[in-house]
Amino acid sequence: MGHIRVTDPKGGSDQSGLRDQNARLVLSYIRRHGAMASAEIARRSGLSAQTVSNIVRALEGDGLLQREEAVKGRVGKPSVPMALRPDGVHGLGLSIGRRSLELVLVDFKGQQLDAEVIAYGFPTCGGVYDFVREQLPELLIRNGVSIEKVAGLGVARPNRIWEWGEFINAPSNAIEDWKSVDLAQELGALTGLDIVVENDATAACVAEHLLGRGHDLPDFAYFFLGAFVGGGLVLDGKVISGRSHNAAALGPLPVPDGKGGMRQLLDVASLHVLESAVTAAKLDGDDLRSVASDWNNFEPALSDWIDMTGYNLAIASVAIASVVEVEAILIDGAFPPIVRERLTARIRDAFGQLQITGIEIPTIEPAEVGRRARSVGAALLPIHAGYFVN
Secondary structure (H helix, E strand, O other): OOOOOOOOOOOOOOOHHHHHHHHHHHHHHHHHHOOEOHHHHHHHHOOOHHHHHHHHHHHHHOOOEEEOOOEOOOOOOOEOOEEEOHHHOEEEEEEEOOOEEEEEEEOOOOOEEEEEEEEOOOOOHHHHHHHHHHHHHHHHHHOOOOHHHEEEEEEEEOOOHHHHOOOOOOOHHHHHHHHOOOHHHHHHHHHOOOEEEEEHHHHHHHHHHHHOHHHOOOOEEEEEEOOOEEEEEEEOOEEOOOOOOOOOOOOOOEEEOOOOOEEEHHHOOOHHHHHHHHHHOOOOOOHHHHOOOOOHHHOOHHHHHHHHHHHHHHHHHHHHHHHOOOOEEEEEEOOOHHHHHHHHHHHHHHHHHOOOOOOOOOEEEEOOOOOOHHHHHHHHHHHHHHHOOO
């Protein structure tokens, strides 16, 4: 990868009127770097030692920070690193997919504690509400988490769900409600929680940014392959969501159709394409969602899909690199890690064979978070909205 650069949060002030912002800043440094002593936080942030000391003491009292083992062996008093207390805050993430619904619980550090998943033919508003009403309390009770310790519910959902009926064999009247529903209002009334709604691929990119490669890549583009392909973009350490929460969607990118015309990337680089091929081979396409670790039974359809998808993602990667400078393009999806590795290798190979001049060449690499990136990213949204510098 070459030299690793870490982008730290900025924005501290010693003015008492910005105390909340400073507390967020302290938490952000600890989240990014791990356990840190007050003196080190002060040195990095530019806040005074007394300001940091007061903030750390208050955050510890609020149950958000915990003391780690003192570091001895230096001149003066032993240094006491402070770390995020995992059970200080929790987040819930709901991923509304074209074929499945997933609810996850994460702790303050973003680690997944538990999940509930159901499969369906297509998403309906009523089905989502029923699932949340039944499963959210069960999830909290099972893990001993009180609702008061939950920062909120993040929701990852595809944009314009009502337009996908023909692709998922859903009657138009069955998904028409999505056109007018206010998810934040409906789920807020149902749960009593703060609700944050985001595009599903952007939510997955948030998870990768905060829990995956984001620690050493301040600039990257990101593909997530679910039922349909989507994407995200991180520049200067910030996830770019966009005015309509659809920035870097990537799925609509035009790619050659092999017949002299063009088609959208999502038509050839999505798991619904693989599902169709698997079904045509008289195998059960539903197993793509239920078999988490072994897709060997889907050969040769799987290899054909990796070959075609990798080639088209390589073309899309050139388009991305032509518009914005990023260090890497990361690949993830709702598939086993070995499939991610094979697909990344195919993209890298095809990318290297394309004629590219006049642009900075990014590396093509696998992401780290994996198949639950959308729901985990959604769960992180309310935590970061409430406790960290954006």
